[in-house]
Amino acid sequence: NLVTVMRDGEALPAVAQATKSGHVFVFHRETGAPLVPIEEVEVLGKGVPGEHPATSQPLPTAPPPFTQQQFALTDIDPASTEYVGEIIDGMYTDGPFRLPDERGNVIYPGLDGGAEWGGQAWDATSGLYYVNANEVPWYFTMVPTGASGADLFTLEFGYMHFCGGCHGADRAGSGDIFPSLRNIGDKYWPWEVFDIVRNGRGRMPAFNAEPWYMLAAPILYLYTTDDEDTASVVIGETPTGYMHDGFRVLLDEFKLPGSRPPWGSLTAVDLNSNSIAWRIPLGDYPQAKAKGLTGLGAENYGGPVVTAGGLLFIGATPDGMFRAFDKATGELLWEDKLPAPGFATPAIYEAGGRQFIVIAAGGGRLGQRSGSAYVAYALPRDD
Numbered sequence: 541n542l543v544t545v546m547r548d549g550e551a552l553p554a555v556a557q558a559t560k561s562g563h564v565f566v567f568h569r570e571t572g573a574p575l576v577p578i579e580e581v582e583v584l585g586k587g588v589p590g591e592h593p594a595t596s597q598p599l600p601t602a603p604p605p606f607t608q609q610q611f612a613l614t615d616i617d618p619a620s621t622e623y624v625g626e627i628i629d630g631m632y633t634d635g636p637f638r639l640p641d642e643r644g645n646v647i648y649p650g651l652d653g654g655a656e657w658g659g660q661a662w663d664a665t666s667g668l669y670y671v672n673a674n675e676v677p678w679y680f681t682m683v684p685t686g687a688s689g690a691d692l693f694t695l696e697f698g699y700m701h702f703c704g705g706c707h708g709a710d711r712a713g714s715g716d717i718f719p720s721l722r723n724i725g726d727k728y729w730p731w732e733v734f735d736i737v738r739n740g741r742g743r744m745p746a747f748n749a750e751p752w753y754m755l756a757a758p759i760l761y762l763y764t765t766d767d768e769d770t771a772s773v774v775i776g777e778t779p780t781g782y783m784h785d786g787f788r789v790l791l792d793e794f795k796l797p798g799s800r801p802p803w804g805s806l807t808a809v810d811l812n813s814n815s816i817a818w819r820i821p822l823g824d825y826p827q828a829k830a831k832g833l834t835g836l837g838a839e840n841y842g843g844p845v846v847t848a849g850g851l852l853f854i855g856a857t858p859d860g861m862f863r864a865f866d867k868a869t870g871e872l873l874w875e876d877k878l879p880a881p882g883f884a885t886p887a888i889y890e891a892g893g894r895q896f897i898v899i900a901a902g903g904g905r906l907g908q909r910s911g912s913a914y915v916a917y918a919l920p921r922d923d
Contacts, residue, residue, distance in 0.1 A: 541555070541556045541557075541659075541660055541661075541662045541669065542554075542555055542569065542662075543555065543556050543566075543662050543664075543669065543811060544664060545566065545575060545667065545811045545812055546667065546812045547575065552568060552569075552575065553568070553569035553570060554566050554567060554568055554569050554575055554811075555567050555569050556660070556662070556669055556811060558606070558654070558655035558660050558669075558671045559654055559655055560649065560651070560652070560653045560654040560655055560656075561599075561605075561607075561636055561649060561654055562605040562606050562607030562608075562609060562649050562653075562654040562655075562673060563599055563600055563605055563606075563654075564600065564603055564606065564669065564671070564809055564811075565578075565600050566600070566811060574600070576600050576601055576602045576603075576814060577600075577601045577602075578598050578599065578600055578601070579598070579599060579600075579601055580596035580597070580598055580599075581596060581597045581598075581599050581637060582595065582596055582597075582637075583595055583596055583597055583637045583638070583639060584632075584634065584635055584637060584638040584639065585632070585638045585639040585640075585641060586639060586641070587639035587640065587641060588639075588640075588641050588642070588682050588782045590781065590782075591639070593639055597637045602814035603809050603810070603811070603814040603815055603816065604815070604816055606654075606655075606671050606673055606805070606807040606809060606816070606819065607649045607653075607654050607673045607674075607675050607805065608648075608649070608675055608799075608800075608802075609635075609636065609648075609649075610635075610648075611633045611646050611648035611677055611799055612799060612800040613625055613798065613799070613800065614792055614796070614797065614798050614799055614800055614801075615800050616792075616796065616801070616828075616831075616833060616836075617792075619793070620792040620793065620794065620796070620798075623792050623793050624790060624791075624792050624798035627679070627790065627798070628644070628646055628679055628790065628798075630643060630644065631643060631644035631645060631646055631679060631681070632644065632645045632646065633646045633648075636648060636649065640680065640681070640682050640784065641682050642681060642682050642683070642684070643681070644679060644680065644681035644682075645679065645680065645681075646677050646678075646679045646790060647677065647678040647679065647680070648675075648677040648678075648799060649673070649674060649675050649676070649677075650674060650675075650676045650677050650678035650789065650790075651678045651787055652674050652676065652678075652839070653673055653674040654673050654674065654675075655671055655672075655673055656672070656673070656674060656840070656841055656842075656843075657841070658672065658840075658841060658842040658843030658844075658856060658884070658885045659843040659885060660843060660844070661843065661844040661845055661846040661852065662846070663846045663867060665848070666810075666867070666868065667810055667811050667812040667813075668808045668809065668810055668811075668817055668846075668867065668868075669808070669809045669810075669811050670806070670807070670808050670809075670844050670846060670852055670867070671806075671807055671809065672804070672805070672806045672807075672822055672840055672842075672843065672844060672854060672856055673804065673805050673806075673807065673840075674803070674804055674839045674840060675797075675799065675802055675803055675804060675805060675837065676789060676790075676797040676799065676803055676804075676839050677789075677790040677797060677798055677799045678787055678788060678789055678790060679788055679790050680784045680785055680786060680787050680788060681784065681785050682782045682783070682784055682785075683709065683782065683783055683784070683785050684781070684782055685697065685700075685781040685782060685783055695757050695758070695760055695761035695764070695765075696761060697757070698754070698755075698756075698757025698758040698760075698761060699711075699757070699758040699761040699762065700783050701758070701783075702737070702747060702750075702754075702755065702758045703721065703758050703762075704783060704784075704785065704786055705783070705784060705786060705787065706718040706744075706786065706787065707719070707720070707721050707786060708785060708786030708788065709785040709786060710722075710786075711762070711765075714786070714787070714788040714789050717789060717905075718786070718787070718788075721762055724762050724763070725763055730759055730763055733759050733762065734755060734759055737755050737758070737759065738752070738755065794827055794828075794831065795827055795907065796825055796827060796828055797839070801821065801836035801837060802821035802822075802836055802837030803821075803825070803836060803837045803838055803839060804821065804822045804823050804837035804838045804839055804840045804857065805819055805820065805821055805822055805837055806819070806820050806821075806822040806844070806852075806854065806865070806870070807819040807820075808867070808870060817868075818869060818870040819870070820865075820870045821835055821836055821837030822837050822838070822840055822854070822856070822857060823837060823838035823840055823856065823857025823858065823859050823861065824836065824837075824838055824857070824858075824859045825838045825839075825858055825859070825906075826858060826859060826907075826908070827907075829859070838857050838858050838859065838906075839858065839906060840856035840857045840858075840883075841856055841883040841905065841906075842854070842855050842856035842882060842883045842884045842885050842886075842899075843856070843885040844856075844885070844886075845885065845886050845887070845888055845897070846867050847867075847888065850866065850867055850868065851864050851865070851866070851867060851873070852864065852865045852866075852867040853865075853886050853888075853897055853899075854886070855878065855881065855882025855883070855884060855886065855899045855901075856881075856882065856883060856884075857881065858881055858905075858906040858907070858908050859881070860877055860878045860879075860880060860881040860882070860901075860903070860908065861875045861876070861877060861878070862875065862876050862877075862878050862882055862886075862899055862915070862917075863875045876917070878899070878901040878911075878913075878915055879901050879911050879913050879915070880901045880902060880903030880904070880908065880909055880910060880911025880912075880913065881901065881902075881903045881905075881906070881908045881911075882899040882900065882901045882902075882915070883902060883903065883904070883905060884899055884900040884901075884902060885899075886898060886899040887899075894918055894919075894921070895918060895919070896916050896917065896918045897916065897917050897918075898914055898915065898916040898917075899914070899915055900913075900914055901913045901914070901915050
């Protein structure tokens with residue numbers, strides 16, 4: 541976002557960048573100089589053999605992070621705490637900047653943020669910068685690959701190279717983010733899978749730069765491996781190289797995040813004073829509401845917009861609500877149910893002398909129904 545910040549009574553042209561780790565960097569727009577000091581934070585661990593990683597991570601010293609930085613197990617139910625604890629038993633949980641290894645890491649905030657692609661909103665009159673964020677843990681483990689060059693042509697290696705990073709070594713996927721590939725023969729013919737892999741679908745990229753025969757190995761693997769076998773793929777015996785076993789969202793038995801709430805938030809950051817003006821949980825999971833749990837926040841996709849009239853509008857949440865908040869305090873002023881979740885950033889426009897706000901209600905993620913509506917709102921006419 542292009543912003544103007546006050547420093548010692550002077551208005552400075554700046555650019556603000558929110559990150560998936562929950563930090564905001566602010567630089568002078570013309571010189572690139574940071575407007576707050578940046579420190580180098582130590583990267584933990586040694587990684588795996590053969591890596592030459594950076595030893596530190598640059599982070600701004602202000603403003604404070606807009607997400608939680610330390611992972612803690614979910615506390616919504618003792619059974620959920622135990623369930624998630626068993627999944628990550630033995631894994632590292634001590635920070636977002638630890639080099640991954642064979643022990644495994646919990647990534648928090650997760651790989652989908654902190655901040656997300658919906659963008660942030662800037663209010664020039666108050667100096668407030670609004671960012672909605674995910675606070676949902678992910679996890680993965682590094683696994684060794686084989687030593688022999690021949691391993692590059694095994695079916696298992698082909699699967700891990702092209703598919704395993706998202707769908708997992710056990711082909712089980714991770715919810716609706718990365719669908720399961722187990723029993724794929726019940727859904728698609730092999731040539732249909734080839735078409736999807738070749739041309740992409742949804743968030744999955746196309747592998748059309750690869751020779752067609754390189755894609756035959758992973759597809760053949762999917763149709764010939766034992767679908768009752770949930771064990772991880774093991775390729776070769778000598779750990780001369782590594783892959784990860786798939787990026788997975790850490791969820792409890794109710795498909796709720798395995799971390800302590802809030803699981804999604806909306807924050808107003810004062811870029812003039814480098815402080816948090818207000819921060820609230822954003823949205824609800826339908827399965828959490830079914831358990832009587834509200835106000836815990838939810839994973840969200842789509843950004844906010846702010847108006848000169850004192851309002852901040854945002855959809856983004858899996859409960860399918862479209863909300864208006866007081867931009868100065870974060871107080872909820874109004875909400876309405878969309879026909880499908882509005883995983884999009886709203887737009888404000890004027891037509892015929894009347895102000896409107898519109899959002900695309902497309903749904904289709906986080907287990908929610910898909911839709912195809914644009915929903916617009918306006919105040920009642922004077923006449």
